[in-house]
Amino acid sequence: xxxxxxxxxxxxxxxxGQSQPIIGTGATSQKLTNGSAATNTTxxxxxxxxxxxxxxxxxxxxxxxATTATATNIRWAVGIGHSIEIQIPNGYTTLHYQTDxxxxxxxxxxxxxxxxxEPTE
Numbered sequence: 001x002x003x004x005x006x007x008x009x010x011x012x013x014x015x016x017g018q019s020q021p022i023i024g025t026g027a028t029s030q031k032l033t034n035g036s037a038a039t040n041t042t043x044x045x046x047x048x049x050x051x052x053x054x055x056x057x058x059x060x061x062x063x064x065x066a067t068t069a070t071a072t073n074i075r076w077a078v079g080i081g082h083s084i085e086i087q088i089p090n091g092y093t094t095l096h097y098q099t100d101x102x103x104x105x106x107x108x109x110x111x112x113x114x115x116x117x118e119p120t121e
Contacts, residue, residue, distance in 0.1 A: 037101050041096070047089070047092055048090045052086075053085075056106050058099070060079045061098070062100070064095075
């Protein structure tokens with residue numbers, strides 16, 4: 001029995017906490033921070049890749065594929081102590097984010113969508 005499939009046809013884990021990271025380069029894990037609440041910040045990501053984000057300190061994170069200063073651009077949200085999976089669509093290499101409080105911290109980790117997947121960058 002394989003991994004469950006999401007609506008986009010990608011393999012996914014039953015919950016973000018069970019997802020498997022890609023082992024290899026430093027490009028697979030990023031610490032995301034935001035010193036000031038409601039400030040749009042960006043991270044570089046791989047188009048078509050899947051990531052797990054875990055909010056580890058202070059408040060919640062809001063994510064989008066365009067500036068999060070515009071509420072209609074927010075596509076994902078996660079609170080402190082929780083994890084979510086984010087599927088980056090093809091053609092996008094920038095993930096926008098902001099926090100709802102000052103000094104937000106979390107980890108963005110690239111995860112496998114196939115059993116034998118390894119980094120290509």
